[in-house]
Amino acid sequence: MAKERKAGEVVALKNIRMDNKKEGDGEAYAYLLNVLAPEHCSPATLDAKDPVQRANLVLDLAELMDCKRYLTPKDIVEGSTNLNLAFVAQIFHQRNGLSTDNKKISFTEMMTDDEQMFREERCFRLWINSSGITSYVNSLFEDVRNGWVLLEVLDNIFPGSVNWKQAT
Template sequence: MATGAAGYVGVLVSDPWLQNQFTQVELRSLKSQFLALRDDGGGSGATMTLGDLVGRMSGLKLAGGSLTGEERASLLRGSFPDLGQQVDFELFLRVPLLAFVSSLVHLKLQGHTGAKNTSDFLKASTTTLLHTISESEKSSYVAHINNYLAGDEFLKRHIPIHPLTNDLFEIAKDGVLLCKLINVAAPGTIDERAINTKSMLNPWERNENHTLCLNSAKAIGCTVVNIGTEDLIEGRPHLVLGLIYQVIKIQLLADVNLKKTPQLVELVEDNKDVDELMNLAPEKILLRWMNFQLKKAGYGRTVTNFSSDVKDAVAYTYLLNVLAPEHAKLASMAVKDSLERAKLVLEHADRMGCKRYLTPKDIIEGSANLNLAFVAHIFQKR
């Protein structure tokens, strides 16, 4: 919220384009709905994933009344490949825009054009809408790919990929890069002799590669139900990025379990808690580990998500100071400005040898995916 000179309270959104899609009346209404839907999962301060939102779509009041709650939920499932992604307010704002685009298609195009044209229009519109949110994530994933696949013989003609272009989506169209990335995340998943790696692949060979990619991605734990081989062959940005994020997340969280890291037993007090810990998702264990370290550091709050709870970078300052005090700078604890504090956090992480999965701006904007990747990498380097 922001208060003007006359005492007017408005809802501020960090993405100017997104801010301009709504009036303040609409933003306040949507903010109230977001908080109500989020807190429906466990009281104030609860978190909500895209999967949770799918289940609560019937209670969402949106413009574009031609869509039923189930149609909105179906649209959401079809637009986001990773339903485990946490929903912050800005991601939540994309939902009414998606529903509005879909409503326009149903109301204005059906009856005036063929079903294929209607489908193509909806696909193009939703892709354009979702692509506006992916630039910082794209840059981070490109940096990860450039680092881990730099020595690959087949991909050396493409790498390094430039993060400020759309080259990633072009390179991904033949399926080779995605298959190679899966093997980085889970070595040995794909027999690389099965990947078609000629310099020019025909459509059948590309389809073979993407079928292999999707089957392998599913085998290592990715959600691919909303992604088809044709989506990857076309290089649809939000689906390609969504799949890449899931693969990278699996790689970064591979050791966040008791089997790979027995030292995590220090997070629990008795055998019952050990059983509970073994059944938790890796990102939940990562949160527990982070809070365990923060408690040792004297941080007075509990971090419940990788978005709003770390936006001021204070938790990161405490976390890095307790993990690597030899690299700490006393001045970082006294900084009042969140952006400056975030810069100091990343400088501290650099001194620890951590890769940069995000920028200071990503921290203060609460980018859930990039913050999770950052904390997971800190865990690896602890």
């Protein structure tokens, strides 16, 4: 059941629940736990040939991460859907793999409310200008104040929705 892996081979897990259920040997869990908790990882987990032994080592690794042990090696090997899903949820609850490094804060998290408002205004203004209307919007708040531009956009999106004879 266990696949032989070459040294340094990259393993892609598309759906851990289905990968584990298909293989039934806990190999997907072993790779996941080795990535999420490298300080607890052991090469013996991936080297184990017996699926039950590997599943037991996976559960030992999970215990080191403070995951409660309500799953048995047999549940992993047999691919018990609900128990394995709960196990994956518990693993990601303890370790989600997201960085807590403060140096890697995204640009949007550093923006103040004024900068976000400017960004939204700019996006809306660009959307209006790209909608194919005849008017050009330089300043959203000033140029849209009388509503004419909004009528043009509305008529462009839903042709015939504006009665231009009544618009002033």
